[in-house]
Each structure stands twice: as C-alpha cells, then as structure tokens.
Amino acid sequence: MKSMFTNPVLIKEFKLRFRAFKSFSGIMFYLLALSIFVFGFIFVLMDFNISGFISSEESVMLFSLLTYVQLALILFITPGMTAGSISSEREKQTLNILLTTAQSSFQIIFGKMSSSIVFLMLLLIAGLPIYSLVFLFGGVSPSQLIVIFAFLIVTMLAVGSIGVMFSTLLRKTIISMIATYGSMLVLTGVTAFFFLISMEMNRSGMTGVTSSPSIFAHFWGTINPIALMMTLIDPLMLDSFYEVTNIHFPIWAGYLIFYSLVTIVCLLIAVKRLRVNMKKVK
Amino acid sequence: MIEIKGLTKKYGSFYALQGLNLSIGEGTVFGFVGANGAGKSTTFSILSTLLQPTAGDAWINGKSVTKNPEDIRKLIGYMPDFFGVYDQLKADEYLDFFGSSYGIPAAERAKLIPQLLELVNLTHKRYEYVDVLSRGMKQRLCLARTLIHDPKVLILDEPASGLDPRARIEMRDILKQLKSMGKTILISSHILPELAEMCDEIGVIDSGKLIAHGSVSAIQTQLQGEKVITVKLRETVDKAVKFFEEDPFVTGIEVNEQQLTFQYRGSDEEQMALLKKAVLANIPITSFAEEEKDLEDVFMAITKGVDEA
Missing domain, CATH: 3.40.50.300 (P-loop containing nucleotide triphosphate hydrolases)
Structure with missing residues (x-):
C-alpha cells in the first residue's frame, strides 16, 4: 500500500492532473449531467403526480435511471482517461526518458492506471450526494448501492486496463481511443446482440419454451455490463435471465471472473510490451 | 567502460x-x-x-x-x-x-x-x-x-x-x-x-x-595522403605549373593569379624534397603551405570516400 503512494508516476500524474483545468471542468460536467437527470426526473414526476410525492417504486425507478446514467458515463469517460496514458507520453516525447529510468514497467503501468482509476473514483464519490437523494424516498437499500458501486469499479478497472493496453500497443492516442471505444461497443452492444441470438436459437420450435441450458446465451448475458446492472437492480430480471438460459450460475460471479481476467490479461500485456524485449536478440 | x-x-x-x-x-x-x-x-x-x-x-x-x-x-x-x-x-x-x-x-x-x-x-x-x-x-x-x-x-x-x-x-x-x-x-x-x-x-x-x-588529431592524420598545398609565387606562374606537374605526387593543380593549389600524396620527407627542388630550380616561391583542414573537411572527405566506395 505504501509503495502505491510512493509510486513516482502516480504522484507525478496527480500533480499534472490536478493542475489542469480540464480535470475540474470534467468533474463539474459529470455532476451537472448527473444532476440534470436526477432533478429532471424528480420535476417531471412531481408534475405528473397529483399527490405531490414520490413513492418508493418511483424512487427505485430513479435509482435505476441513475445507475444506468453512471454506467454510461463510466463507459464513456474511462476510455478517454486511459486510452492516452502511454501513447500521449510517446507523442509528447517524454516516454523514452521515462523508459530509461530505473522504474520497472509494472511501476509505470500501475502508476498510469491507478492515477486514472483514482480520478474516476473521485467522480463516483463526488456523485454520491446526488445518488443519496434516492434514500430520501425509500425503496433502495444501502447494501444494494454498495454492490452496484463495487461492480461499477470492477467495470472501470477492466475498461481502464483495456485503454492502457491499447495505449501501450498503439503508437497514436487517437487510434488507441478508437480501439478502446470499439471494445466498449463490443462489450455492451455486440454481446447483447449475441445474447439475444443465442437465446432465440435455444428456444424450441413452435412452443418457444427453452428446453436445454444455453451456455452461449448465459456467457453473452453475463459479460454484458447493462445486463448485470439490470439483474442487480431488479431481482425479477435475474429470475428471467436464469429462465431463458436454463443455467443457474450467478451472473455477478461470472461477470467478476470475466472482467478480473480481462483486467489482469490487459495489464500483463501492457507491462510486457511497454519496453522492447532485449532478450530476443540473436 | x-x-x-x-x-x-x-x-x-x-x-x-x-x-x-x-x-x-x-x-x-x-x-x-x-x-x-x-x-x-x-x-x-x-x-x-x-x-x-x-x-x-x-x-x-x-x-x-x-x-x-x-x-x-x-x-x-x-x-x-x-x-x-x-x-x-x-x-x-x-x-x-x-x-x-x-x-x-x-x-x-x-x-x-x-x-x-x-x-x-x-x-x-x-x-x-x-x-x-x-x-x-x-x-x-x-x-x-x-x-x-x-x-x-x-x-x-x-x-x-x-x-x-x-x-x-x-x-x-x-x-x-x-x-x-x-x-x-x-x-x-x-x-x-x-x-x-x-x-x-x-x-x-x-x-x-x-x-x-581515434583522437581528433589521429583522424586528421588519416587525411595526410590527401593534403592540399598552396604555393604563392612572385612571378613566372607557367614555369612553376610545369615544374609541379612533373612531380608524381602532385595532382589537380589550380591556378589563381599568383597562387597555385594542388593535392599532394607524398610523405613529409618527399614534401620537403619537393620544396628544396623548387627553390633550387629558381621558382620564385614566397609561400609554400599545407592547407589547414578543419574538421568539417575531414568529415566531408571521409564520408565522401565511403560513398564513392
């Protein structure tokens, strides 16, 4: 833990990040976007509601909306924060100097990755007061909020490591950004599409009843961040998911395993490819 | 090291x-x-x-x-x-x-x-x-x-x-x-x-x-075989040109008014002998000097040699 706070790259990144105006404006716009959704939702609801109060069901709806907005913001902001971490150093011609220092490749990658993740966590924490509004109206337990936050962080780590990996492998930040956003599209859109296809393929003929377990449908559904959030927010969604896939392996466990693996593999690739492999010389 | x-x-x-x-x-x-x-x-x-x-x-x-x-x-x-x-x-x-x-x-x-x-x-x-x-x-x-x-x-x-x-x-x-x-x-x-x-x-x-x-001076010495000599004369340039042309180590004589410039491939001793011979032949020499080659010339000469090879 101590080594984390003495990591030179991390300390340098903190200094650079918090001296840049764009970090503060980033937090401001993030909170602004979140506030517009929450207060807009509350005002619209109050306008349509004759009784003039928000019921616990509506509070859960607000909580769901907030969770999806936050997930979307994370999926949108994380690639932007991490996909330029190494390539921007290369473009600014500071990478070569950094690579000739005594720091290990792991230290450099870890410093870069953790500075972005810590900033993103700051965004999440800064959004907590807005999030906590749902507790005013009931219907949501604090433990549910903790679980959702934990999975947002898991998602953030995975997306962040994909960004750092592409940033190490690809020379230009713009290409790294495209590759990372492309991966996001695959993880959210393409997996959802495959999930629907595999689900349809598993339905038996005319009756439309799921006959056998569908590993593919379960896999594509498990690794989809939106599907996971749906099941975490509404337990009924989890039941229907198990019903259509006919597999009762917990979706959160599958998600955790898959994205932990993605994080580890991407970071390992980034560490391995940051410097040239001198040992390959003939 | x-x-x-x-x-x-x-x-x-x-x-x-x-x-x-x-x-x-x-x-x-x-x-x-x-x-x-x-x-x-x-x-x-x-x-x-x-x-x-x-x-x-x-x-x-x-x-x-x-x-x-x-x-x-x-x-x-x-x-x-x-x-x-x-x-x-x-x-x-x-x-x-x-x-x-x-x-x-x-x-x-x-x-x-x-x-x-x-x-x-x-x-x-x-x-x-x-x-x-x-x-x-x-x-x-x-x-x-x-x-x-x-x-x-x-x-x-x-x-x-x-x-x-x-x-x-x-x-x-x-x-x-x-x-x-x-x-x-x-x-x-x-x-x-x-x-x-x-x-x-x-x-x-x-x-x-x-x-x-090598050392800076050693690299300069590598060019010794291609030194450039400038001879300043008081008069009778034609006679001097004819005299130096006869020397086997002299090439590329250039005449500029009362001054001759040529490449010399001989050793220091042969260079001394050439000067002595010129004086004895009554060539009116006022100056006989090897051109100081700066490092740019050294570099250009060496790299030119490589390109030609």
Missing part, C-alpha cells in the same frame, strides 16, 4: 547499423559524428535499452545491454535528441520526479536538486514551470535530469542541436565540467567542430558503419 561488438540493426532490408565495433575507455569523452540518419541515434537508443539490436551486443561496465537492461538503466544518463518535458511541473519537481524514479530517498533528493540546478545554471528558475523555460534552459534541465542518479556514463544525443550560440557555449561549458568530474560521456553531433574541443576521441559513422575512430 563501453564495449560494442557486431552491433547491427536492420529495418526490413535497410541496415541502420552494420556490425558496429567500438571500445571506449572510462572517463573518455567520445564524440560520435555522422550525417543525419547515419546511425548515431540508433546506437544511442540501443545503448540506452530503448531499441533491440538485430544482432550483436554492447556492454557498459561489464553489463550486457541485451541481457541486463535493468542494470544498464542505473548506469546511464540518457538525453535524447528530441524530448518533451512535463509542462505542468516546476523545474525542481521535474528533477524530483526523476530522482524518485531512480529510488533516491526524498531527503537526499532535497539536497541534490539545488546542487544540480546550480551546475546547469538554473538556480533562479527552480520554482518556475518548465513550460516557461527557454529551449536552452530545457536542454540544461534535461542534462541535470540525466545526472540525478550520478550515472557513470552519459549518453547525450545532439545536446546542442537547435540552440543559439550563447546556449551552445553554456552547454559546452557544462559538459567540460562533467568531463572534469570523470564521467564517461558519449555525445553525438552532425557538426564536427562542435565536438572537437571537448572530445578525447571521435568516431565517424556513415550508413551504419564506423568509418574512422
């Missing part, structure tokens, strides 16, 4: 380095000269563990660049030809970051940083953002950065490029100071005279091959 054997770097079918062999002793200031694209930066990048050679190896202080890159990084201070700085950091924070990158404790860094800034004449810019420093100041700050972990070897790729004359002189003075501190310094430039004054040895590289290596 530095041993390079058969170092080769190939990009597709293009050879950036072709079997480079070089040995540099401890405390030597070695100037690496070559035109742009000759292979200087490639050599320096390999020595700094940034580039993987296609074949061959290099050793610094007995450690192999390919087998012990982690050890090499602690031994060297590398300054690339083009580099960026972290604009949002102040000069002392910039040095502090690199100090911590080499694992130097904070207390030690706090003592080191003012000393290094003083060495590169940047004490007055200690709390300024790197962004506002001039190019020369940034170069000097980067040089201070290479010294933060007290490396035995400094690898400086074109440290004076793009600097105005004053900044060049300042940089040269700092390098002289480092030389007196006993550092082994590898410095590259495509401008030879820039190096002559401060280097103990010079290596001339062209198309990835080392074509000359």
